Amino acid sequence: MLxxxxxxxxxxxxxxNSPRRRQLIGLxxxxxxxxxxxxxxxxxxxESPAEYVLRLAESKARAGMSRAHEDQFIxxxxxTVVDGSHILGKxxxxxxxxxxxxxxxxxxxxxxxxxxxxRMSGGLLLKDLCVTNVPMRDYSDEEIRAYVATGxxxxxxxxxxxxxxxxxxxxxxxxxxxxxxxxxxxxxxRLMQKMGIEPKANVPDNCQNLLEYECPVFESIxxx
Numbered sequence: 001m002l003x004x005x006x007x008x009x010x011x012x013x014x015x016x017n018s019p020r021r022r023q024l025i026g027l028x029x030x031x032x033x034x035x036x037x038x039x040x041x042x043x044x045x046x047e048s049p050a051e052y053v054l055r056l057a058e059s060k061a062r063a064g065m066s067r068a069h070e071d072q073f074i075x076x077x078x079x080t081v082v083d084g085s086h087i088l089g090k091x092x093x094x095x096x097x098x099x100x101x102x103x104x105x106x107x108x109x110x111x112x113x114x115x116x117x118x119r120m121s122g123g124l125l126l127k128d129l130c131v132t133n134v135p136m137r138d139y140s141d142e143e144i145r146a147y148v149a150t151g152x153x154x155x156x157x158x159x160x161x162x163x164x165x166x167x168x169x170x171x172x173x174x175x176x177x178x179x180x181x182x183x184x185x186x187x188x189x190r191l192m193q194k195m196g197i198e199p200k201a202n203v204p205d206n207c208q209n210l211l212e213y214e215c216p217v218f219e220s221i222x223x224x
Contacts, residue, residue, distance in 0.1 A: 010197055013068055015060045015076035016182075020163075024183040025075070027207055029200025032075075037063035041078075041089065049087055053078040053114030054127050061116040061125065073195070074118040079182045081134075081158025083109040088158045097148045097159040101169070104158060106138040111158075113179045117191040126191050130184035132175035134162070139169060163211070176221075177213045186221040 012032040014025055025032055039059045043052055060076035068074055081088040083103060091097035115128045147167040153159035160169045162180045176184045185207050189199050204218040 010192075011069070011072040013064060013072055013074045015064045015074055018182055020161075020181045021077060021183045023210075024178055024181065024185055024207070025188070027185060027201065027210060028189065028203055035064050035067055035074075039063055043087060049080060049082045049110070049112045050114070050129055050131070052087060053080055053112045054116070054129060055114075057114040057116035058125065058127060061118040065118070065120065068120050070120050072120050073192075073197075074116075074120070075188065076116045076118075077113055077183055079111060079113040079157055079179070081109060081111055083107075083158075090155055090157055091153060091159045094148050094154070097153040098144055100159040101139075101144045101147070101153070102141075104136045104160070104169075105144075106136060108133055108135040109158070110134065111180045113182065113184055113187075115184070115187055115191060117188075117195065119195055124195065126194055128184075128187045128191050130176050130179040130187050132173075132177075132179050134173070134175075134180060135171045136169055137171040139167070143167065173213065174216055176217055177211050177215065178207055181211075184221075186218045190222060190224065 010030045012030050013035050014021060014032050015036060017036045022034065039056060041056060056078035057076045061074045064074045088100055091100055111132045111134055113130045116125060118125045147153060152161055152164060162170050178185050185203050189203050208215050
């Protein structure tokens with residue numbers, strides 16, 4: 001591990017326009033700014049879900065280099081829903097959202113989140129991956145229609161937000177809840193620590209308090 005730099009302020013850029021990621025990274029105590037670059041999110045032939053999200057996370061981080069300063073760090077993430085061997089991106093319309101939610105109903109799928117952390121000084125780039133099993137409840141067709149009508153699924157991978165207060169699509173969780181929202185915070189902390197930077201807050205406590213979720217995996221993640 002590199003020498004700890006926590007005595008100096010962390011100049012962090014979050015390469016995401018997701019309000020959920022902004023909310024989550026705020027739990028670390030690090031000050032940050034947001035800078036987003038468009039990248040092609042098409043899958044490559046024979047690309048695994050892990051390869052896909054890690055490639056996109058790295059692409060997003062590197063796309064921000066032209067607007068970053070030498071003393072900054074760029075954090076990027078990509079999240080996708082995987083059902084068997086099928087990557088489910090964002091639905092193209094309401095009918096597609098209905099199809100995805102029907103496909104996922106009453107079954108367990110996986111959410112993959114890839115992270116990339118780029119230190120502008122020296123160009124060091126580190127990546128990490130979080131995979132979470134997500135068992136969906138057996139919601140009704142009427143519930144699907146009502147949720148799709150809110151418009152919420154249309155900008156979400158797999159057409160759902162785990163934290164949606166009315167729909168509540170997930171039956172239970174025993175993995176990283178924050179990763180399903182788009183940013184596995186303990187994995188972020190682990191990456192930052194590898195670059196010698198410690199969080200300014202108790203991240204596991206803050207995350208569990210915000211999400212009202214007793215996380216069973218944070219200790220094992222942070223001990224690796």
